[in-house]
Amino acid sequence: MPFQVTKGAPDHSGALSTPTLEITLWPHQSLTPKGFVIFIGATSMLFALPLLSVVGTAALWFLLPFIAATVTLVWCLLKRSWKDGTLREQLTLTPELISILRTNPRAPKQSWEANPFWVRAELHSEPVENYLTLRGGARDVELGRFLTPEERAELHNLLLDALARTKTAQ
Numbered sequence: 703m704p705f706q707v708t709k710g711a712p713d714h715s716g717a718l719s720t721p722t723l724e725i726t727l728w729p730h731q732s733l734t735p736k737g738f739v740i741f742i743g744a745t746s747m748l749f750a751l752p753l754l755s756v757v758g759t760a761a762l763w764f765l766l767p768f769i770a771a772t773v774t775l776v777w778c779l780l781k782r783s784w785k786d787g788t789l790r791e792q793l794t795l796t797p798e799l800i801s802i803l804r805t806n807p808r809a810p811k812q813s814w815e816a817n818p819f820w821v822r823a824e825l826h827s828e829p830v831e832n833y834l835t836l837r838g839g840a841r842d843v844e845l846g847r848f849l850t851p852e853e854r855a856e857l858h859n860l861l862l863d864a865l866a867r868t869k870t871a872q
Contacts, residue, residue: 704730704849705857722871723864725857727791729848731784738780746773791845795864797871802836802843814843818868823861825854834858 708724733741749769756762790805800821804812816839826833832851835842845861846854 723795725793
Protein backbone atom coordinates (compact mmCIF):
# COMPACT_ATOMS: atom_id res chain seq x y z
CA MET A 703 0.00 0.00 0.00
CA PRO A 704 1.60 3.29 -1.00
CA PHE A 705 0.67 5.18 2.13
CA GLN A 706 1.70 4.96 5.74
CA VAL A 707 -0.43 6.01 8.69
CA THR A 708 1.33 7.18 11.83
CA LYS A 709 -0.92 7.92 14.77
CA GLY A 710 0.29 10.50 17.24
CA ALA A 711 -1.05 11.29 20.69
CA PRO A 712 -4.47 10.05 21.78
CA ASP A 713 -7.42 12.41 21.35
CA HIS A 714 -7.37 13.65 24.96
CA SER A 715 -3.68 13.54 25.84
CA GLY A 716 -3.41 17.19 26.79
CA ALA A 717 -0.73 17.79 24.17
CA LEU A 718 -2.12 20.57 22.01
CA SER A 719 0.22 20.41 19.04
CA THR A 720 0.88 16.67 18.91
CA PRO A 721 -0.59 15.24 15.69
CA THR A 722 -3.49 12.87 16.18
CA LEU A 723 -2.89 11.51 12.68
CA GLU A 724 -0.05 11.65 10.17
CA ILE A 725 -0.33 10.07 6.73
CA THR A 726 2.44 9.90 4.15
CA LEU A 727 1.39 9.08 0.58
CA TRP A 728 3.65 8.13 -2.33
CA PRO A 729 3.21 6.64 -5.81
CA HIS A 730 3.69 2.93 -6.39
CA GLN A 731 7.19 1.96 -7.60
CA SER A 732 7.17 -1.36 -9.44
CA LEU A 733 10.73 -1.36 -10.80
CA THR A 734 13.55 -1.90 -8.31
CA PRO A 735 17.14 -0.77 -9.02
CA LYS A 736 18.12 -4.39 -9.68
CA GLY A 737 15.13 -4.76 -12.01
CA PHE A 738 16.21 -1.61 -13.85
CA VAL A 739 19.67 -3.05 -14.53
CA ILE A 740 18.18 -6.36 -15.68
CA PHE A 741 15.64 -4.63 -17.93
CA ILE A 742 18.19 -2.33 -19.60
CA GLY A 743 20.60 -5.26 -20.05
CA ALA A 744 17.90 -7.49 -21.56
CA THR A 745 16.69 -4.70 -23.83
CA SER A 746 20.23 -4.04 -25.04
CA MET A 747 20.81 -7.73 -25.70
CA LEU A 748 17.54 -8.09 -27.60
CA PHE A 749 18.41 -5.09 -29.76
CA ALA A 750 21.96 -6.36 -30.31
CA LEU A 751 20.87 -9.85 -31.36
CA PRO A 752 19.70 -8.82 -34.87
CA LEU A 753 22.94 -6.86 -35.31
CA LEU A 754 24.90 -10.12 -35.37
CA SER A 755 23.68 -10.71 -38.92
CA VAL A 756 25.14 -7.41 -40.14
CA VAL A 757 28.49 -7.48 -38.31
CA GLY A 758 31.25 -6.52 -40.73
CA THR A 759 28.95 -4.66 -43.12
CA ALA A 760 28.11 -1.00 -43.59
CA ALA A 761 24.56 -1.69 -42.39
CA LEU A 762 25.88 -2.15 -38.84
CA TRP A 763 27.05 1.46 -38.72
CA PHE A 764 23.70 2.61 -40.08
CA LEU A 765 21.64 0.66 -37.48
CA LEU A 766 23.90 1.12 -34.44
CA PRO A 767 23.06 4.81 -33.75
CA PHE A 768 19.31 4.11 -33.85
CA ILE A 769 19.58 1.17 -31.48
CA ALA A 770 21.82 3.15 -29.12
CA ALA A 771 19.37 6.08 -29.22
CA THR A 772 16.46 3.75 -28.44
CA VAL A 773 18.19 2.17 -25.43
CA THR A 774 19.23 5.64 -24.22
CA LEU A 775 15.65 6.90 -24.56
CA VAL A 776 14.30 3.92 -22.57
CA TRP A 777 16.97 4.57 -19.92
CA CYS A 778 16.05 8.27 -19.64
CA LEU A 779 12.31 7.62 -19.49
CA LEU A 780 12.73 5.03 -16.73
CA LYS A 781 14.94 7.45 -14.77
CA ARG A 782 12.26 10.14 -15.15
CA SER A 783 9.65 7.69 -13.90
CA TRP A 784 11.83 7.03 -10.84
CA LYS A 785 12.18 10.76 -10.27
CA ASP A 786 8.39 11.13 -10.43
CA GLY A 787 8.19 8.39 -7.82
CA THR A 788 9.85 10.68 -5.25
CA LEU A 789 6.59 12.64 -4.96
CA ARG A 790 5.27 12.68 -1.39
CA GLU A 791 2.11 14.01 0.22
CA GLN A 792 2.26 14.47 3.99
CA LEU A 793 -1.08 14.99 5.75
CA THR A 794 -0.94 16.06 9.40
CA LEU A 795 -4.04 16.36 11.56
CA THR A 796 -4.01 18.06 14.95
CA PRO A 797 -7.02 19.31 16.95
CA GLU A 798 -6.28 22.86 15.74
CA LEU A 799 -5.07 22.33 12.16
CA ILE A 800 -5.07 19.96 9.22
CA SER A 801 -2.23 20.48 6.77
CA ILE A 802 -0.97 18.88 3.58
CA LEU A 803 2.57 19.29 2.33
CA ARG A 804 3.14 18.04 -1.21
CA THR A 805 6.78 17.55 -2.20
CA ASN A 806 6.95 17.55 -6.00
CA PRO A 807 9.96 16.06 -7.82
CA ARG A 808 10.39 18.90 -10.34
CA ALA A 809 8.39 21.76 -8.86
CA PRO A 810 8.25 23.79 -5.66
CA LYS A 811 6.60 22.35 -2.57
CA GLN A 812 2.89 23.02 -2.17
CA SER A 813 1.06 23.37 1.12
CA TRP A 814 -2.52 23.66 2.31
CA GLU A 815 -3.91 24.31 5.79
CA ALA A 816 -7.35 24.58 7.32
CA ASN A 817 -9.22 24.27 10.59
CA PRO A 818 -10.22 20.58 10.86
CA PHE A 819 -13.62 21.54 12.27
CA TRP A 820 -14.57 23.00 8.86
CA VAL A 821 -12.89 20.41 6.63
CA ARG A 822 -14.84 17.75 4.74
CA ALA A 823 -13.33 14.76 2.96
CA GLU A 824 -15.27 14.15 -0.26
CA LEU A 825 -15.17 11.29 -2.75
CA HIS A 826 -16.26 12.17 -6.31
CA SER A 827 -17.00 9.96 -9.30
CA GLU A 828 -15.26 12.37 -11.71
CA PRO A 829 -12.69 13.17 -13.18
CA VAL A 830 -11.50 9.69 -12.11
CA GLU A 831 -13.13 6.97 -10.03
CA ASN A 832 -13.07 7.78 -6.29
CA TYR A 833 -11.51 11.22 -6.77
CA LEU A 834 -10.63 12.35 -3.22
CA THR A 835 -10.69 16.00 -2.19
CA LEU A 836 -10.55 17.90 1.07
CA ARG A 837 -12.88 20.89 1.17
CA GLY A 838 -12.15 23.67 3.61
CA GLY A 839 -9.99 26.72 4.01
CA ALA A 840 -9.36 28.93 1.00
CA ARG A 841 -9.59 26.17 -1.63
CA ASP A 842 -10.34 22.52 -2.29
CA VAL A 843 -7.35 20.24 -2.56
CA GLU A 844 -7.03 16.81 -4.11
CA LEU A 845 -5.33 14.06 -2.20
CA GLY A 846 -3.70 10.87 -3.45
CA ARG A 847 -4.19 11.37 -7.17
CA PHE A 848 -1.67 8.58 -7.83
CA LEU A 849 -3.45 6.03 -5.61
CA THR A 850 -5.77 3.35 -6.98
CA PRO A 851 -9.54 3.92 -6.59
CA GLU A 852 -9.67 1.31 -3.82
CA GLU A 853 -6.80 2.97 -1.95
CA ARG A 854 -8.48 6.39 -2.27
CA ALA A 855 -11.72 4.92 -0.86
CA GLU A 856 -9.79 3.41 2.07
CA LEU A 857 -8.02 6.73 2.67
CA HIS A 858 -11.38 8.55 2.51
CA ASN A 859 -12.83 6.31 5.24
CA LEU A 860 -9.71 6.80 7.36
CA LEU A 861 -9.97 10.59 7.00
CA LEU A 862 -13.70 10.62 7.77
CA ASP A 863 -13.05 8.70 10.98
CA ALA A 864 -10.11 10.90 12.01
CA LEU A 865 -11.97 14.14 11.26
CA ALA A 866 -15.02 12.94 13.20
CA ARG A 867 -12.87 12.07 16.22
CA THR A 868 -11.14 15.46 16.01
CA LYS A 869 -14.45 17.33 15.79
CA THR A 870 -15.97 15.51 18.77
CA ALA A 871 -12.82 16.13 20.83
CA GLN A 872 -13.12 19.91 20.42
